[in-house]
Amino acid sequence: MAGRSLKTEAVVLRSMRYGEADRILHLYTADRGRVGAIAKGVRRARSRYGGRLEPFFRLRMELHEGRGELLTVTGAHTVDGHPRLRSDARALDAAARACDAVGRLFETSEPHPAVFNLLCRKLALLETQSGSLGRSSSARRGALAFRLKLMLAAGLAPQLAACASCGEREHLGGFSGAAGGVVCGACEGSSFPFGSEAYGFMTEALGRPLSEAPDASEPALGQVERAISETLEHHAHVRLMPAVGRLG
Ligand SMILES: [Zn+2]
Numbered sequence: 180m181a182g183r184s185l186k187t188e189a190v191v192l193r194s195m196r197y198g199e200a201d202r203i204l205h206l207y208t209a210d211r212g213r214v215g216a217i218a219k220g221v222r223r224a225r226s227r228y229g230g231r232l233e234p235f236f237r238l239r240m241e242l243h244e245g246r247g248e249l250l251t252v253t254g255a256h257t258v259d260g261h262p263r264l265r266s267d268a269r270a271l272d273a274a275a276r277a278c279d280a281v282g283r284l285f286e287t288s289e290p291h292p293a294v295f296n297l298l299c300r301k302l303a304l305l306e307t308q309s310g311s312l313g314r315s316s317s318a319r320r321g322a323l324a325f326r327l328k329l330m331l332a333a334g335l336a337p338q339l340a341a342c343a344s345c346g347e348r349e350h351l352g353g354f355s356g357a358a359g360g361v362v363c364g365a366c367e368g369s370s371f372p373f374g375s376e377a378y379g380f381m382t383e384a385l386g387r388p389l390s391e392a393p394d395a396s397e398p399a400l401g402q403v404e405r406a407i408s409e410t411l412e413h414h415a416h417v418r419l420m421p422a423v424g425r426l427g
Contacts, residue, residue, distance in 0.1 A: 182245040187211060188258060190298055191236045192278040196222065202232055203249070206240070207281050209295040212288045216242055218252040231257050235264060235274045235302055261302055263309040270309040272424045273318050277301045277325055283417045284329055294332050300389050301325050319400050322422040324384040324392035326407050331385060335359070335414050337406060339382055342366055351378070354402070356409025377402035 187210040197203045200222040206214050221228050231238060232255060241254030264270045281298050285291055304321070305312075312318050330336050338360025341348045347363040353370030354377075355362045361378065362370045376399035383393040395403070404422050411417045 182243055184253065185211065185242045185244055185250070187240060187242070188295070189214075189238055189240045190278070190295070190302065191232060191234050191238065192282045194233055204232060204252070205282060207278070207285070207295060207298060208240075208290075209292055210290055212290050213282060213286055214242075214250055214288055215248065216250040216252050218255075221252075228252070228255050231255055231260060234278060235261050235271075237261070237299055237302065259299075259303065259306075261306045264302065264306045267309040267312065269312045269318055270305045273312070273322060274302055274305050276322060276420050276422065276424075277305075280326055280329060280419050283419060284333055284411070284415060291332060294329065297325070297328055297332065297389070304390055316397060316400065319397075319404075319423045320380075320392040320395065321389070323380070323400060323403050323407065324387075324389060326419070326422065327381060327384045328389065330407065330410070333415065335410060336385065337361070337381060337410055339378065354406040354409075356406065356411075356413045359410055359414055371402075371405060373402050373406060374399060377406070381406070 187208045189206040189208040193205040195203045200220050202218045202221050204216045218232050237259040239256040242250040243253050244250050342363040343358035343360030344362050344366035350364045351361040353362045353367045354373035355370040357369045380395040
């Protein structure tokens with residue numbers, strides 16, 4: 180075959196049926212960012228890929244790069260299939276939202292190994308939390324901590340140390356997505372109220388490992404989610420799904 184081959188680890192973000200027996204995959208790779216690939220013949224009963232070209236699988240892949248936009252899958256070996264995650268509706272939903280956020284925020288083939296590692300850690304964490312994610316607030320805390328770390332990797336972390344408009348360090352009671360961070364009383368124009376609990380969640384979530392997402396009340400988490408959404412809409416023109424679904 181003409182073209183060249185690429186070996187990389189990848190997480191399957193999406194997997195769609197295509198034609199009689201093929202699948203189109205959206206992959207987030209360690210070496211090539213987000214890429215699209217076609218896997219031929221995978222839906223035949225005797226496919227050598229088995230069921231591993233499914234969302235949330237972490238794979239060691241061989242891909243062939245020809246002239247087309249899609250790479251062709253020529254090999255796939257499971258690194259982690261996250262089997263427990265698949266049996267828990269809440270973990271599955273959280274994994275889908277995490278993959279969706281990565282795919283939207285990092286949609287080019289520019290490599291971001293830190294983002295790949297972060298996604299792998301998130302999926303591994305959901306695997307261990309399967310069956311015990313409990314109320315939706317723990318899923319929401321985890322999802323928001325993950326999004327904040329993605330923003331950091333994208334160079335879009337909210338400014339929290341001083342007013343994002345004027346640099347004032349006191350009276351930071353609002354958040355402005357347009358300004359990209361907290362704002363003081365004099366700069367409140369386009370902001371919404373942002374309490375100390377939400378502020379504490381953001382600073383701690385950015386500084387701690389993903390597995391230690393801080394605690395916060397639902398109203399504070401609501402402010403954090405709004406701050407993240409408005410910042411990303413303004414500065415990345417990306418609209419994410421709600422951090423958690425309606426599983427109760
Ligand atoms: Zn200000």
